Amino acid sequence: MTEPTDSSVNTSRLDVRSLPKVSLHDHLDGGLRPATIIELAAAVGHQLPATDPVALGEWFRESADSGSLPRYLETFDHTIAVMQTREGLTRVAREFVEDLVADGVVYAEIRWAPEQHLSGGLSLDEAVEAVQAGLEEGVMNAETAGSFIQVGQLITAMRHADRGMEIAELAVRHRDSGAVGFDIAGAEDGFPASRFKDAFTYLAENQFPATVHAGEAAGIESIVDALVHGRALRLGHGVRIAEDITVEFEADDAASPDEPEVGMVSIGRVAGWVRDRGIALEVCPSSNLQTGAVASFGEDIETHPIDLLYQTGFAVTVNTDNRLMSNVSLTGEFELLMDTFDYDLDDLLELTMNAVNAAFLPLDERAALSAFVTEGFNRARG
Structure with missing residues (x-):
């Protein structure tokens, strides 16, 4: 956490929802409204586990928290079914x-896999155009209401397919x-990722950027593969x-029991490459x-390595992944980190x-976005 400054605000009074945020990892098929799922399912004749919005929302959340991978994946069967x-x-x-x-x-990259629709x-192409039409309608509705947002599509290929x-x-x-x-x-x-190396080469030849799911269900080798191939x-x-x-703690008999332990941090070669x-x-x-991606570190947010990564200089961004399944918002994720790691406004910025x-x-658009975000955070300081 950054040291408090004179410009810091009392986080207990901070309206996190009003802060301008950037979302880079948010799946379209993981963020539907339960009421919308019910209406669309009725129109296409798809059977759902519940037909009341509250009950259906609870079913999605319970399924995501069940510890059963088949049940977790079943949630996407229902959302994708109504997006055809x-x-x-x-x-x-x-x-x-919206x-x-x-x-x-205020800025979001929305990822989804057209091949599933x-x-x-x-x-x-028609699927991509349909989504783009909806995104543009949402942006226009925001402008009409006096709000601002910029969005883009992250076109996704499924790893198990050959497309x-x-x-x-x-x-x-x-x-x-x-x-x-x-x-x-x-x-x-x-x-x-090496299964798609020709595709990634094509993207590089066309100067088109790529992000790769890695370091979630698999470890360091998967990250290296994502970086290389x-x-x-x-x-x-x-x-x-x-x-x-690696974090090594040395026993200090003279230290007060109320003082936090101080560890020596060693950054491995791959981690150093990513950080530097x-x-x-x-x-x-x-x-x-929920997915067990950080199970080797612990089972609750206190043991999540996000703070270790942030404190050691990694370019950490905070995202929601699947807002419906995880029952989260970006506001809620920031508030969770504030409550857990005592982050303040400077950390959120x-x-x-x-x-x-x-x-x-x-670059010029990022500079404009940077100025817009900074101005919004400065307003929060009062």
């Missing part, structure tokens, strides 16, 4: 933006109409980079606990600026 038409995709995308605005997000007869090059070409085709980056998602362990500019989650960091080059980590605190600097935007 142009109308469904556009509505979900529009509401997604919910981000309500959370104080073709069973209703849409082509890949990497096709999806990479899709992303590049839409680079001037909403697509800002490429991602691979799905089962990380056993499906390395995926040419990743950011790491989706990336929290298991902490496995390449400012490769951003798209950390999703609550989701990481630094974490947000990490996201600004890692955004897949041209």
